[in-house]
Amino acid sequence: KLQVSDPQGIVEFENGNFKLIFQNPKNVNEFSMTLLKGQEREAICALHVNNKKAVPESNVTYCQAEHSNTSTTFILTNLDKKHIDTYTCCLESLLPPPYIYCHLKETYLYIQDKEDCFSQGIMSWIIIGLIGFALISCVCCVVACRLRNKNQQCESNSHEYNSEYMPMAAVNAAKKPRI
Numbered sequence: 071k072l073q074v075s076d077p078q079g080i081v082e083f084e085n086g087n088f089k090l091i092f093q094n095p096k097n098v099n100e101f102s103m104t105l106l107k108g109q110e111r112e113a114i115c116a117l118h119v120n121n122k123k124a125v126p127e128s129n130v131t132y133c134q135a136e137h138s139n140t141s142t143t144f145i146l147t148n149l150d151k152k153h154i155d156t157y158t159c160c161l162e163s164l165l166p167p168p169y170i171y172c173h174l175k176e177t178y179l180y181i182q183d184k185e186d187c188f189s190q191g192i193m194s195w196i197i198i199g200l201i202g203f204a205l206i207s208c209v210c211c212v213v214a215c216r217l218r219n220k221n222q223q224c225e226s227n228s229h230e231y232n233s234e235y236m237p238m239a240a241v242n243a244a245k246k247p248r249i
Contacts, residue, residue, distance in 0.1 A: 081177055088146040090177065092159050094119070094139070100165035105133060105144045106158040117142050 080091040095101055104116040115133035118125045124137035132153065136143045144159070156178050163170040 086147070086149075088149065090144040090146070090157065090159065092142050092144075092161070094137075094141055095161060095163055098163045098165070100163075102162045102164065103135075103142045104160045104162075105135075106160055108155045111158065111160075115144050117144075 081088065090105065092103060100120045102116060102118045104113050106112060107114045112129075114128070114130045115135050116127045117135035117137055118127065119137060119142075122139075124135075126135040126137070128134060132146055132148050134145045134147070136145065146153070146157075156176055158176045161170070161172055
């Protein structure tokens with residue numbers, strides 16, 4: 071369980087889920103907290119509280135909002151590489167007046183893709199396998215060449231009996247008596 075906190079909010083990472091926890095405003099009857107994503111500040115999840123009654127709203131499947139008496143929690147689940155971005159929590163205090171709009175917390179989330187780890191592992195095994203195959207192939211080629219050379223040397227020392235030219239033994243010239 072990893073937890074990062076500051077006076078404005080807490081970010082927890084547990085069981086593959088990010089929890090962004092923000093303190094509720096004090097002495098406020100009606101407020102709204104919205105989780106915004108990216109530089110475009112796209113609203114992905116919100117929680118509207120009116121007289122202690124909370125109404126969650128979500129524009130995406132990976133964000134849920136939960137409310138307690140002291141805090142509001144945004145839970146981000148099933149995240150992958152495409153969810154890497156800056157997330158900002160925006161608090162709007164509606165009642166009692168004055169209306170207040172402010173950003174509480176800006177957090178950058180980096181998610182390492184599970185498939186990347188898996189594919190890197192497979193890729194390293196493929197490379198190791200190819201190197202092993204190349205080494206075994208080289209050893210087999212060297213052994214085959216040596217056997218071939220040795221076989222050729224043996225054949226050059228022996229006579230080939232089906233050849234048109236037969237090797238003949240040297241004959242000493244017969245000595246003729248001189249008269």
